[in-house]
Amino acid sequence: MGEGLRERKKRQTRQRISEVALGLFVERGFDRVTIAEVAAAADVSVNTLYNYYESKEDLVLPPDQASPQRLADIVRAREPGESAARAVLAQLRAELRRRDRRVGLSTGFGRVFEMMRAAPTLTARLEDLGRQMTEALGTVLAEETGAAPDDQTPRVVAGQIGWFHSLVYGEIGRRIVAGETPATIAEALLELLDVVEEMLSPTALGYATRPSGAAGTTESAQV
Structure with a gap:
């Protein structure tokens, strides 16, 4: 079964948040950018961002790509x-x-x-x-x-x-x-x-x- 509309939108939102965050971190430095600023730039709420990424560090090192396993x-x-x-x-x-x-x-x-x-x-x-x-x-x-x-x-x-x-x-x-x-x-x-x-x-x-x-x-x- 192919990817459903809901799954595709979630994936796209997750990707957009990650790309926006990396852009801000590279431009200004990781410690100088807040989660609220990332959320605003990605056009999502802070709560939505945390639904996709549990921590600020996860925006750079997401567990599915940087796994201890x-x-x-x-x-x-x-x-x-x-x-x-x-x-x-x-x-x-x-x-x-x-x-x-x-x-x-x-x-x-x-x-x-x-x-x-x-x-x-x-x-x-x-x-x-x-x-x-x-x-x-x-x-x-x-x-x-x-x-x-x-x-x-x-x-x-x-x-x-x-x-x-x-x-x-x-x-x-x-x-x-x-x-x-x-x-x-x-x-x-x-x-x-x-x-x-x-x-x-x-x-x-x-x-x-x-x-x-x-x-x-x-x-x-x-x-």
């Missing part, structure tokens, strides 16, 4: 024969190749990144998000491998995956500030991921490989 979801969806680390590497490569907004390679993101970097609450939100992603991934790996409660391997592997995931975002940010183009950044980051894959140990690269015929299940073999 991102790494865990990628690993849950991995193919048979694919390990946790290789699934995340493959996802990052795919996002880089298509210049995905999730990795900050969309047109005009440089100004958005500068705005985010200048806002303490947003940088703190990003740091906490990275920690939550790693913790959620560690939980999934422990469940899928059947690791004993005192087995630290899932947490360590999750930490390594979280590290190179954060490394990619940090490097993209550095290059954006340096004025590099999205195409140049994507090429450089694809090369960086090749280095990461070469440097990871066989144990980390092969950990939690999904058995053949296990697609869509919650079971995985520990390597």
Whole structure:
């Protein structure tokens, strides 16, 4: 069934609020713009805005795009024969190749990144998000491998995956500030991921490989 009229209008309103907010934040700075000003500029009430976004930070980092479950979801969806680390590497490569907004390679993101970097609450939100992603991934790996409660391997592997995931975002940010183009950044980051894959140990690269015929299940073999 296609998108209904009500759903389409809600999506359009949500998108308009987000675009207006980002425009104001980039122009004036995140901390200098109030929710009331965003609502007025988007031609909605403050209550309506809060129906779509629970906090001011959500206007920049909406939970459906900046989810603590991102790494865990990628690993849950991995193919048979694919390990946790290789699934995340493959996802990052795919996002880089298509210049995905999730990795900050969309047109005009440089100004958005500068705005985010200048806002303490947003940088703190990003740091906490990275920690939550790693913790959620560690939980999934422990469940899928059947690791004993005192087995630290899932947490360590999750930490390594979280590290190179954060490394990619940090490097993209550095290059954006340096004025590099999205195409140049994507090429450089694809090369960086090749280095990461070469440097990871066989144990980390092969950990939690999904058995053949296990697609869509919650079971995985520990390597």
